[in-house]
Amino acid sequence: MKDDVKKLDIDGVIWLQPDGEPVSCEEKLVVLRENLEEIRQECQDALEDAVLMGCDEAQVRDVLEQLVRDIVNPYPQK
Numbered sequence: 001m002k003d004d005v006k007k008l009d010i011d012g013v014i015w016l017q018p019d020g021e022p023v024s025c026e027e028k029l030v031v032l033r034e035n036l037e038e039i040r041q042e043c044q045d046a047l048e049d050a051v052l053m054g055c056d057e058a059q060v061r062d063v064l065e066q067l068v069r070d071i072v073n074p075y076p077q078k
Helices: 026-052 057-069
Strands: none
Touching: 026 057
């Protein structure tokens, strides 16, 4: 990881509801933290694999970022 990039503090994320109020249900917060940890590890593994296979690190990061941008919300607000 680049020295000038701050690592996301998963435990420090304050999850907000659409109305701006924080999510307070501890079970939901546990699931959200676990999901982020799993996503981080999967992305780390994918980056390491790609770099070991000779891919450009910057391109791999760009592709991973685009994957996140392309995620569709199946529950749009009305």
